[in-house]
Amino acid sequence: MIKPFSLLTTFTLVVSIGFGQGFSDQSRMATRLKALESANPSLTRLQSLAKTVGGKDVWVLEIGAGDRVNHSGIAVIGGVEGSHLMGQELAIGFAEKLLANAQNDSIKNILNTTAFYVFPNMSPDASEQYFAQPKYERSANANPTDDDRDGKTNEDPFEDLNNDGLISWVMVEDPTGKWKTHPADSRIMVMASLEKGERGKYILISEGTDNDKDGKFNEDGDGGIHFNKSLTFDPPYFVPGAGEHPVSELENRALLDYLYERFNVFAVISFGPSNNLSDPWKFDKLKNAGRVPMGILENDARQNKIASDLYKKYVTLKDAPVGPTSKGDLSQWAYFHYGRQSFSTPGWWPPKFEIPKDTAQAKKYKTNEDKNTDVDFLRWAEKENLDVFTAWQKFNHPDYPGKNAEVGGFKPFVKTNPPFKMVDKLVEEHTKFIVSLAAKRPDIDLINVKTEPLENGVSRITLTIQNKGLFPALTEIGKNNIFNKLVKISLTSAKDQSIVSGNKITLLPNLEAGETKEMSWLVKGKGKLTIEAGAPQAGVKKIDINL
C-alpha cells in the first residue's frame, strides 16, 4: 500500500554543484546528471539518447526503484524552448531534490511504484547561447537553415553593435517608423495605433545590421530548427524554425522514439511557454466537431483541472499570464498524439505590479493606462533591484548613417527566466507538485478475490479489479491511440487445468478513477493458477490462486 503523500514533507535542501551560481551550461548539466547517477546507482540510469547537430547530448535520466517499465511513469521535460533556462533548472532540480530525499518514507514509496523520465534539456544547441558571446535568446538548433528562403543559409545574424556582450534593441528616429514611446515610461517602445490616430516616430529593430541588404534585419541568423515548433500536432509549415517536416531533427526524433517505447508513461510534465497548470485547458465542443479532436476532450479536461488545482496548491506564484499553445509544440503533441495527460508550465513569470497605495510612493509612477506589461515588468524589476534593462544610448547605425539611433532596451532572457536567487524555492514547489501528482497516478488493484469449489472439479473464481488512483487508466484521447495499452486481465492456468468459462485474456476499454469491474471464471482442475491485471501506465498486479 502506498501511504498518502504527506503535505508536511519538506525537501532536504540540496547543497550541491547545482545551486548557488546560476543557470547551468551543458557541461555543468552533464556533471550534475552524472553526480546524480553515481550517488544513486540503484535508482537511476543516465543515457545520452542522441547528439545534436551541434554535438550536444540529449540526456534522459530514468529514476525509480525496481521494475520501472511496469510502474506508472511521468516524463519531466525541460529546455522545451532554448531561451528558457528555467525549464532546464526545474527539470534537473526536480531530479536532484527527489533523489536527495530518496530515503524519506513517502518519497521511497513513490520511487517504488513510479518511474520518472527526466529530460533536462531538449534544446541544448540553442540554450548554450545564454553562455556565449553575443548572448541572445535563441530557439534554433545548430542545423543551418535558410530562414528567409533566399538560397543562402545563416547569412544575416545579429551583431553586438555596442559591444556589451548582449543582443538587445535598436531604435532609429524615422518618419516611416511604426513605433512610439509609451506615455507612462518613455523607455518602453510600443506600436503606434492607427485607430487612435497615433503616428509612429521610430523604427525598432533587433541589434544588428542588414548583412545581406535585403531590407530585413537579422532574419537569418545561426541555425536552425526549434524543438518546440517541430512536433507532429498541427505543425507549422515553411516558417522559420519549423524545418522541412515535423520531427526532422535528431533531438525531436530521440525523444519520440524513446517515449513511444515507454508505454508506462501516464503523464508528461513539460516546462515551456504553454501553461495549462495555472489555467487548465477547457472542453470546447466546437473544437471537437470535426473528424479529429483539436481541443481537449471532456473527461480529460476534468483531469487537467485536478492537476491544475494541485499545482496551485503547491506553486505559490499568482496571476499567471496566458500561456498559449503554439503550432507543433510539445504540450499539444503529448496530449493529442502521444495520448497521455499533458501538463505544461513556464514555471515562473514576473508578478503583477501594483502602484503603491501610499501617495508619496505612488507619485513616482505615471498611470499605466493600457496596462502595458513591459512597463509593469520594468517597474517590478526596479523595485526588486534587478538589472533587466540597458539604458538607451545614442550611436551610429551603419545602415542608417546620419540618423538619430539609440541602442538599448530589455536585456535578453530577463522576461522568461527569473533571477537565479528565486530558482531554488520554485524548484522545491514544483517538485512537491510532481510528487503529489505521482501519488495520484492510475493504480490498478485486485480485490475481493474468491474461489468456490463447484461440482465435477470445477471452481469459480471471482474478483474485482479496481483503479484506486485519481487518474483514469487511459486518457479519453488515448483510448483509440494504439500506442497506448488497454487494461488487460489474463489468466494463466496450469497444464492440467482448463477454462470452462471466461476468457484467457480480457481487455477493458478503460478504468476510470475509482471504477471497479467484477470478473469471474470457471476453471476445471486443481493446483496453482495466476491472474495478472493492469496496464504499464496504471501498474500491474499479479495474484496466485490455489484451487
Place this chain on the structure above:
Amino acid sequence: MLRQLCFVTAIFSIWLTANAQPEDALNPTWRQFHTATESNELLKAWNKAFPNLTKLYPIGQTLKGSPLMMMEITNKQTGAAEDKPAYYYDGNIHSSELTGAEVALHFAWYVLTNYDKNSRIKNLLDSRTLYVRPKFNPDGADIALTTPNALRSTPRPYDEDMDGLLDEDPGNDLNKDGIIADMRVKNPTGMWKISAKDARLMVKRDANETEGTFYDVYNEGVDDDGDGKFNEDGIGGIDMNRNFPREWGMEFEQNGAGPFPLSEPETRATVEFINSHRNITGLFHGHTAAGYLFRLPSTSSWDNFGMEDQALILELSDMYATTTGQKVVPSYSNPRLHRHGTLISWAYWDYGVVGFVPEFWGAFQADANKDGRVSDEELIKWNDEKLEGKYYLNWQPFTHPQLGAVELGGWNSRFIRQNPPPAFLKGEIEMYVPWMLWLAETSPQVVIRDASVKFVEKGKVAKVTVMVENKGYLPTNITKRSIEAQFASPVRAAIELSDAELSSGNTRTDLGHLTGRRDNELATSRKEVEYMIRITGPNPKAVITIISEKGGTVKRELDLKGK
C-alpha cells in the same frame, strides 16, 4: 518494445526458384520475382556492366540492416547526375505488391541495354538522370515472397490490438501447404454463402436473405493469444505509404500511420533523399494491384490544387491512359475515405512535384466479357483454363483446434490477384516503359541558347549577353504550388571572371522561373542577362553558370580577348 524485431523465419516452401541455373543478369527472363538480395545482385551486375551510365548506392538501411539500394542512371560523360533534371522511380513499398520492384528493375535494365541501340534512350540518358529504387521495403517484400504470410508492412512489430503483446496473433498455415488462405465455418448468422455461379467461390449473403447455408470466413489461422479474435495482430502493421508528413493522420483515422510521420527508416530515407536531390521533377511510386493509375489527390480536396496544377496532373496522367489503355482514377474521391500521409501528397505539397501511384496488374487477360472488370468467376475460369487451376485452393475439411470442423481453401492471391502469375509478368511490366520514359522526358531543360561578347572599347571593356532558355516541356518550377509555397528556387545566373572585373551586372542574378514548351510562349521561356566587364589582365575569361534546380546546371566559358 517497439524496436524489438521478431523476424519471421523464412520458409522457402513456396519460394522455389524457378531456374536451376543462375539468372543471366544482362538478359533476364522477366518471368520470376526477385528477392531483395537477387534484386541487389542484378543492380550490381548492371553497375559493373555499365560503369559510365550507373552509380549504385544505399540511401539508408532498414531496422534489420538491409540496404535500401538506389541506382542512379545517366551518362556521366555529359554531366553529373545532380546537374541534370531527374525522375524518381520506386516500387514494392507494400510487401506483397512485388510487381512494383519488377517494373523498376525491368525499366533500369531496359534503358541500360538500349542506350547504344535506341536514340530516344540515348538522348534521355545524355540529358536526364533517372533514380531507380526497386525495393522500397526489402524486408517486408522478402517475407511476402518467401513465406506463407501476406503482408503490407515491414516486419517492425506493431501492437494492433493494444494488449501489450506484439504481433502475437498472426495467420497460421494450418494445413502446411505453404499458403495462408481462407477458412470457412458454417454459421447460421454468418455473412457469407456459396456462390450460385461457382460452388468454390464465397459471396456475401444478401441483407434480406434468411434461407440457406451461411458461413463465417476467416483468414487461415488460430486465436494464438486466446482473446477470442482470430489473426488480429499479425506481422508488422505499419503502412509506409501512410507515414509521410503531409496530411498525416493518426492511427484512429488512418490504419498503419505509425507513431509519427517518417518514424520508419525506409520513409525517412525517401524524404531525405528527395529533399537533398532538388533536381527531381516527378515521382513514379509503383503499387499493385488494379490495372489503373492513382493520381492526386490522396487526401485534401481536388479543389485545393488550383486550375493550373489540376490541368498538369490530368495531362501527365492522360499519357498513362494513352500508353497502357488503362484507366486513371483519383487516389481519393470519397469525402470520407482519405488516404493520409501518402508519398505523392507530400511530394506535391511539400516538394512541389507531381507523383503517381500506378497500380499494376488488372488481370485483364481474364476479362472474358471485356467489360473492363474482372469478376471472381472470370478469374477462376481463367485460372482453370490457363493456369492449371494453380491459384485457387479447393476447400478441404480440417479439424481446427478452436473452431472444430472447418474447411480450408480459397485464393492463393499472391500470384493471381496481387501480382501476375510469373508467366504473365514480362508482358505486364513491359507495358509501362513508354510512359516511364515520357515522364522523364517532360522535364524542364535549361540551356544557354546564345552567349555573345561585344567590345565596347577594344581590349578594355566588353559587353557579354547571355540568352538563357528552357527548352524542356515543363516550366522550371514544375507546379504552381512550388511558387506559392516559395520552395522553388528561381533560375540563377552566376559569373566568375579572371583577369577581368564586373562594372555592371551582378555576380549572381535571379532570372525567375522559365516556362517551357508546354506554355508555348517564347517571351517567358527565355531570359537575357547582360554584363559589362572591364578587362584587367592578359588572359581575360568569363565563366557563366546557369543553375536551375529542376532544369539542370549548365556552364559556358567565354574568351574575352579581343580579336
